[in-house]
Amino acid sequence: MTYSVRSATVRFGPTLALDDVTVEVPGGSVVAVVGGDGAGKSTLLRTLAGEVLLDRGTIEAPPRQRLGYLPASSGSWAALTVTQNIDFVAGIYGLGGDQLTARRSELLDRASLTPAADRLASQLSGGMRRKLGFIMAIVHRPALLILDEPSTGVDPVSRIDLWRLASEAAASGTAVLMSTTYLDEAERAAHLVVLDNGRILVQGSYDQVRSGFAGVVTQTDEPVRADWAWRRGRVQHEYWPGAGPPPGTTAVAPDLEDIVIALSLVRRHAGPS
């Protein structure tokens, strides 16, 4: 089963939040949406979650009870324990008894949260709270799992846990749509969508995005054109979209972060349209 939004346009008052966006999410794979804040990531996810209506376009999503959604905000109840949070949500989906007990302990185990089962959600670290939110979104085995920045502000170790949980969900046939600001995470997804100002800058597999990228990225201490350069670690990278870099510069193999920044710069230099 493939879920999708097609030619989606969403306006909030004068703001064009999504502008003719088409994204497909096939069962069994992870689709990552990247972009800065205000790019339209949350809006895109919320259209599929049924929380935002389209002004134009079509949506194909499973019915509510087959949908799992982790919103960008916490997604759990601070005054309930980890177990109570999971059981409450499971109850809404009609899950209970031995079935719930088995499912709960399986998920807690996979998320390395078993030792925290009786802790209040308010006493969890940020990474643990996101993992709890993830479990609550997936406890009823949804057909479509929507994760809004599950890993933002989460430490690198918990981030790997979250990635493992998402890829395991995909391996079992779930269609997973997640947004992230970590570009190394997006590199792993089967398909990635780069949003900027409500529009798609580029989408495809990482290999497709990389091979479709034109121009050269160079590494330098002193950029030639400051408005085409950005900081990478202790050096600067600079993008040469057209004719290529001048002699004497050092070209680097651009990674996804370079590609996304370079494409954003092209969009910025072209001005608002």
Add this chain to the structure above:
Amino acid sequence: MTSILLRAEHSTRRFGPFTAVDDVSMQVQPGEVVGLLGANGAGKTTLIRMLLGLIAVTSGRVELLGGPPDRERRRRLGYVPQGLGLYGDLTVRENLAFSAQAYGTAEPALPPALTGHADVLVRALPLGAQRQVAFLAALAHSPDVLVLDEPTSGVDALARAALWDTIRAQAEHGAGVLVTTHYMQEAQQCDRLLLMSGGQLVAQGSEADIVGSTTAVAVRTEDWAQAFAVLNAAGAPVMLAGRAIRVANADPAELQEVLQAAGIEASLQPVPATIEERMLMLARGAEAS
């Protein structure tokens, strides 16, 4: 007169039975950017709040600008907390005017990206723009010390690069900067690193000092997803860098065995370990104990 801007000496903070910061000694000097690393819950934010005098130490001592962190010394501090510390119900201009008044300094000029938002309520702004406002408010009085708690969390790649330009510029003008981050690429932009785990300062110095004796093996294979699943199921400390699989503190021969048993062909190569791998080994040690 001391040139140490921030100092903790055997500082401990307990919350009831829980020790959030455990006997930590560290310092920040003018002109340096010090990165404070650690998992969620390692004690980073509690340490910062003690250094700034926002919570008391249970034992030990902290100094801000050579003395107790009082209101007078905090005037020379720029602080951007995780929650940004802005007033959502005030406009951008009102927020900046308020903080300028509090610090007794002139209101900062708005950069081009914010000029259109001067009269917008802060809570109506996207997070990235709110972060810019918080930075402006924190920098307007040219502070001697800048403390930033996850300044770039959730910010896009281009804005992140710009924020780091600002951070480096402050250090070049002589300010001392203490910054927490979960982006290891950002950690590499710091002059010096501190790594916390379970409330303790477990390593400090360069990236190599932080990595310490941790080793790593890179696993190269056609089907990285399958190999990741197999190694993970075998309980190996697996990390991913993009699509490259890495295993910390592993014996290549043992890994090869596990992969072969699952019918996966892979080449294994020892590589320098990363800070993340050190953090993973610390987390595993904590679980085991």
